[in-house]
Amino acid sequence: MTTPALAGLALDPRGIAGALEALAAWPAHANLDDAARDEEFWQVVSQGFTPDRSMLNLNNGGVCPSPRVVQEAVKRYLDHANTAPAYVLWQLQEPQKETVRQELAQLSGVDAEEIAITRNASEGLETCLFGFDLERGDQILTTHYDYPRMLTTIEQRVRRDGVELVKIDLPLPLSDAAPVVRAFEAAITPRTKLILVSHVVFLTGQVLPVAEVVALGRKHGIPVIVDGAHAFAHLDFKISDIDCDYYGVSLHKWLFAPHGSGLLYVRRDKIRALWPLMAANATQDADIRKFEEIGTHPAANFLAIADALAFHRGIGGARKLARMLYLRNRWAKRLSSNPRVRLKTSLAPGWASGVANFAVDGMDMAKFQGWLWTKHRIFTVYIGKIDGRDTVEGLRISPCVYTLPADIDRFCDAVEQGIRTELAT
Ligand SMILES: Cc1ncc(COP(=O)(O)O)c(C=O)c1O
Missing domain, CATH: 3.90.1150.10 (Aspartate Aminotransferase, domain 1)
Structure with a gap:
């Protein structure tokens, strides 16, 4: 039929x-x-979608294609911006980002004032990994299976600030939260000042019990940064379900948003204490938009996230x-x-x-x-x-x-x- x-x-x-x-x-x-x-x-x-069907692409995990409606929206916004950039980009398109922020917040089950729109997951997660004041000898705890760029970020802090990177093993594949929580808890010391954990392990698609790890961190007073690059708009959940304070996402993966789009969730009362990656004015200290002070950039990618959201809702x-x-x-x-x-x-x-x-x-x-x-x-x-x-x-x-x-x-x-x-x- x-x-x-x-x-x-x-x-x-x-x-x-x-x-x-x-x-x-x-x-x-x-x-x-x-x-x-x-x-x-x-x-x-x-x-x-517009895939090259003369090949079979089974590496969508690297980065997904956008559906045609999203591709066309990006072109439309770019063309418009080029008609009078300083006017269209900053006076028309930049304010429209607020609608996208609200829609992302709705899908995430959080407040729009807790969502920063970023260029990718790396930007959001590096904001968190670099954004805490740490002292020599402080430890950042994560796993062997976290994303290499996030580990590289910590390694740079090791070289620059003298912090320590502690990586734990996980009994993969797994279908029980307890061994993960036990492995993290066993590695916590008085010097553990940050935890980084992936919601979905990029190497295998394994889902990790991040809500439990967040609860563990809270019990010990340790902030937990959740790497949600592969989870968002793929697993059927809301960021609010995890009850975390920091969550970084690639929107160009499973939301099928334009390449070069992501989001960073920071719980409202945690925004002030987290430094942005690029400098922001002190008046913005408690404003989630301080994480978006990246200089001139195309608004097209960010606005077309709304088209990806509409496509996602359609499915x-x-x-x-x-x-x-x-x-x-x-x-x-x-x-x-x-x-x-x-x-x-x-x-x-x-x-x-x-x-x-x-x-x-x-x-x-x-x-x-x-x-x-x-x-x-x-x-x-x-x-x-x-x-x-x-x-x-x-x-x-x-x-x-x-x-x-x-x-x-x-x-x-x-x-x-x-x-x-x-x-x-
Ligand atoms: C687990 C994980 N974290 C972070 C990233 C970085 O994402 P992006 O390239 O959007 O910055 C990726 C990318 O594959 C990833 O798989």
Whole structure:
């Protein structure tokens, strides 16, 4: 059966420029299982994007594409800005950011005065990691599996300020909060002054019990910075659910916002004490906008976040996660029926995202990644050893909402061929 929305789509000469209307008009699904398998719905979503379909991109975790409506909005805002930049950028477009701030706050379950719009997760998280006054010998506690740029940030503080970086191991993959909380608690000392923890481990898609780590930090009086780069608009949650004080996000990942967009949440009463990355006037000390004093920059990326939010709402957060898990299970369950395949990600409900990682016993996975690309034009990412540990070594597979089941099946066929032939053909 073709729904009225899909019939209208075929008549639309701009293809899916009407994706938003089509999605908004879609009849409600009876349940999330039905939603995850409604191929007609996901065709509409898929056609809202402009992927290079001559290849198969299974590294959306690096950075996602934006749907066409978002791409077009960016161009529109840029073109407008170039008509009279000092007027349009600063008098028209800059104030419009406030609407975006409010919409992001609504999706996050927090107050708009607690949301800074940043260029990426790195900017927000570095604001936090550099923004605390620390003394020589103070410790920053994190894990071996946190994002390299965030670790580099701490390492620079080590060189510059004489603080110490303490990294703990985690028993990955996991589906229980207790070992994570225990590992953090065991590493806390009187000198621990900051904790950095990822909501989703970028290497494997593993979800970590961040609310529990935040509660632990609070119990010990230690601020906890949550790296939500992969979690926001991917897992179905609100930042308020975690009850944290600091949360950094990449909006160009799973919200599909323009490349170069992110957000930083700082609880209202914590804003004053956190230094911004670039200097702000003292009158702004308690204003979340002090984290946005970055000099001249395009407003286009920030304003088009609103279009990404509209697209996201059209899909619906719960439906989006259900589809991501459906696609993940389609490949992960099929491949793991082979006794040589080992998943590096727990598939337990609530403990993993749509991103997962696998390895094949006895195979060089870096070579496997190269073979998938050169032989099949399937783009994945090889995750190597971390600090000498092979816990997460494997291929990280991150489909997206535009990925179709046939794409997943083609990927599985290729992997099975690679295993069967030991990459010889
Ligand atoms: C866990 C994690 N943190 C931070 C970042 C940095 O994000 P961005 O490139 O948006 O600054 C990434 C990027 O992949 C990430 O995976």
